Amino acid sequence: MRALGPGFFDRSVHEVAPDLVGCTVVHGDTAGVIVETEAYDATDPACHAFGGRTPRNEVIFGLPGLAYVYLSYGIHSLLNAVAEADGRAAAVLVRALEPVAGIALMRRRRPGQPDRELCSGPGKLTQALGIGLELNGASLSEPPLAILARDDGWAGVELVAGPRIGITKATELPWRYSAAGNGFVSRPRPA
DNA sequence: GCCAGGATCGTCT
DNA sequence: GACGATCCTGGCG
Numbered sequence: 001m002r003a004l005g006p007g008f009f010d011r012s013v014h015e016v017a018p019d020l021v022g023c024t025v026v027h028g029d030t031a032g033v034i035v036e037t038e039a040y041d042a043t044d045p046a047c048h049a050f051g052g053r054t055p056r057n058e059v060i061f062g063l064p065g066l067a068y069v070y071l072s073y074g075i076h077s078l079l080n081a082v083a084e085a086d087g088r089a090a091a092v093l094v095r096a097l098e099p100v101a102g103i104a105l106m107r108r109r110r111p112g113q114p115d116r117e118l119c120s121g122p123g124k125l126t127q128a129l130g131i132g133l134e135l136n137g138a139s140l141s142e143p144p145l146a147i148l149a150r151d152d153g154w155a156g157v158e159l160v161a162g163p164r165i166g167i168t169k170a171t172e173l174p175w176r177y178s179a180a181g182n183g184f185v186s187r188p189r190p191a
Numbered sequence: 192g193c194c195a196g197g198a199t200c201g202t203c204t
Numbered sequence: 205g206a207c208g209a210t211c212c213t214g215g216c217g
Contacts, residue, residue, distance in 0.1 A: 038209070046209070056202060074200035076210050093209055123210050166209050197213085204206085 003146040009064035013039045013083040013090035018161075018177045020081065020092055022154030026146045027129040030105055032097030032119050033154075034147075036178040036185050038164045040080075042089035045169040049089035059137045060089045067145060069126070069136040076123030077132050081140055081147065095165070095176070096186040097125045105130075121186040154179075 004023065009016055017039035024033050040047040048057045048070070059068045060082055068080040068091050084090040097119035099106055106118045106128040119125035126132070131145070140147045158180040163171055165187050178185045 040209075048209080054203075070209090071199095071201060073198080073208060073210050075198065078209060080209085095209085121210070127211095164209075168208085193216090195213105195215090198211090200208105202207090 001148040001151065003141045003148055004065070005141050006063065006065035008149075009081060009083045009140075010085055011083065013041050013092060014175070016081070016083040017092045017175065018159050019150075020094070020147070021159055021177055021179050022150040022157060024100065024148040024150075025079075025094065025097060025125075025129065026101075026143075026148060027131055027135075028102070028144050030099075030102030030129045031148075032099045032101075032125065032129070034094055034096075035098050035182050036094075036096035036176065038093040038095055038177070039175040040091050040093065041084075044173065044175075046164065046167040046171075046173075047089065047091075049091075053089075057089075060091050062086060062137075065140050067135050067138045067140050069131060069133055069138075071133060072123065077126040078122045079126050079131055079135075093122060094125065095122050096120050096178070096184050097128075098182060098184040099128070116183055120184050 017037045020037050049060045066082045072078050079094045080091040082091050118128045160180050161174045162176045164176045
């Protein structure tokens with residue numbers, strides 16, 4: 001399998017977000033297949049970059065193919081992939097993974113959780129993979145952090161688009177993408 | 192199983 | 205000084 005390069009991310013975030021479903025996030029010895037993503041762009045009131053560039057959100061405006069990691073609710077690190085050309089603000093939030101490697105290590109990082117809960121939320125998957133704020137601005141194309149291209153088995157998987165979760169602005173935009181029929185989505189999928 | 196409430200802190204007004 | 209792109213626990217049925 002091959003790591004996705006900047007070219008993959010240098011497109012509309014609304015193409016990148018659905019295309020990331022089925023790709024594999026690797027960090028260290030742990031890895032999981034993406035089953036749910038959300039798109040954010042500069043026209044979107046729910047996006048951190050809406051309303052201007054600050055030191056915090058600077059990475060979103062930068063080069064495609066980098067990781068944007070930030071702290072939510074003072075507790076959870078959330079992982080995003082920066083999309084679109086340098087100077088344009090857009091990113092894809094990784095909401096849920098299906099664990100595929102390093103599962104024993106994930107269990108150790110998330111004691112007491114059943115396997116299907118190891119990566120079934122944006123804060124959970126960063127804990128399971130050991131992704132923290134120190135990876136903000138890191139490349140997604142080379143170790144220790146990478147996103148690998150989808151393999152052929154996912155070519156025909158049906159994608160469902162629905163409203164985004166956990167936000168209070170622009171909740172009507174159907175910019176959440178999940179793989180239908182898997183047990184690892186972070187919330188029940190839309191009807 | 193479902194729901195309500197608390198945790199916890201960087202960032203911006 | 206308020207507010208999150210969330211998660212976990214405890215109470216109840």
